[in-house]
Amino acid sequence: MKFVLASKNPHKITELQAILGDLGVEVVLESDVGVDLEVEETGETFEENAALKATAVMKASGLPAIADDSGLCVDALGGAPGVYSARYGGEGLDDVDRYELVLSGLRGQLDRRAKFVSAICCAFPSGDVLTARGECPGSIAYAPQGENGFGYDPVFFVPELRKTYAQMTAEEKNQVSHRGKALAKFKAELEGYLNGTHQ
Ligand code: IMP
Numbered sequence: 563m564k565f566v567l568a569s570k571n572p573h574k575i576t577e578l579q580a581i582l583g584d585l586g587v588e589v590v591l592e593s594d595v596g597v598d599l600e601v602e603e604t605g606e607t608f609e610e611n612a613a614l615k616a617t618a619v620m621k622a623s624g625l626p627a628i629a630d631d632s633g634l635c636v637d638a639l640g641g642a643p644g645v646y647s648a649r650y651g652g653e654g655l656d657d658v659d660r661y662e663l664v665l666s667g668l669r670g671q672l673d674r675r676a677k678f679v680s681a682i683c684c685a686f687p688s689g690d691v692l693t694a695r696g697e698c699p700g701s702i703a704y705a706p707q708g709e710n711g712f713g714y715d716p717v718f719f720v721p722e723l724r725k726t727y728a729q730m731t732a733e734e735k736n737q738v739s740h741r742g743k744a745l746a747k748f749k750a751e752l753e754g755y756l757n758g759t760h761q
Contacts, residue, residue, distance in 0.1 A: 563756070564588045565684070566595055568619035568629035578628065581745050585753055589628070597622045603645065608632060608681035609693055611645060616685040624687060628748075632680035632740060634714045636664060636702060638673045647714070661717045664702060674701040678718060678727075678740035682748045692751045696744030711735065 565582075567575050567589050579589045592598065601618045605611040608631045615629035633647030643650035643664070651663045668674060677699045684692040698720060706716035708728025715727035720738055727735055736742040 566627045568615040612681045612683035616683040620685040626686045628684045630682045637675040680740040680744040694748035696740045698740040
């Protein structure tokens with residue numbers, strides 16, 4: 563079965579194809595099926611935004627579509643940046659500016675608890691929908707550490723490995739990350755669905 567990934571990011575498709583390949587599914591990018599949509603992420607939850615993107619691309623392509631939405635939630639900031647992670651602080655900021663904003667929001671704050679969340683949604687033309695959520699608990703470091711990754715990686719510390727995301731190898735990050743967990747759950751859901759055992 564062919565699936566469209568509701569994304570313009572070719573890295574995401576390589577990752578998804580590697581994980582879902584042994585289910586006998588083929589994943590293509592929206593551009594491969596002539597779809598070019600800018601879906602507004604107006605949802606209040608990661609699940610809502612993933613569903614908005616997946617449904618829009620499913621309708622435009624006529625094929626089952628997969629989308630994900632993710633972000634960082636900091637307890638002492640009331641769950642911010644949350645669904646606004648990509649645009650926290652407004653236009654014109656880069657990744658460093660955005661994590662510096664998180665650090666300055668926590669200056670003097672001892673409660674550093676945070677989590678990364680990823681929601682994956684698959685919308686089928688039949689109207690069926692699969693959703694999977696992965697979370698990685700952690701805390702916001704006092705200063706950036708590590709060179710790997712992107713986004714908020716240098717300031718997100720994971721106690722399980724005693725490293726920030728940016729200090730992990732890609733393999734280490736996949737094992738503990740919100741995205742790795744959501745993808746593993748999604749794979750199990752999809753496998754159940756394709757075998758007709760989905761509840
Ligand atoms: P998206 O939903 O995958 O586009 O991610 C939204 C935003 O959340 C990104 O622009 C990043 O700022 C942040 N983000 C999501 N996942 C990660 C991660 O693994 N590390 C660092 N930042 C992330």
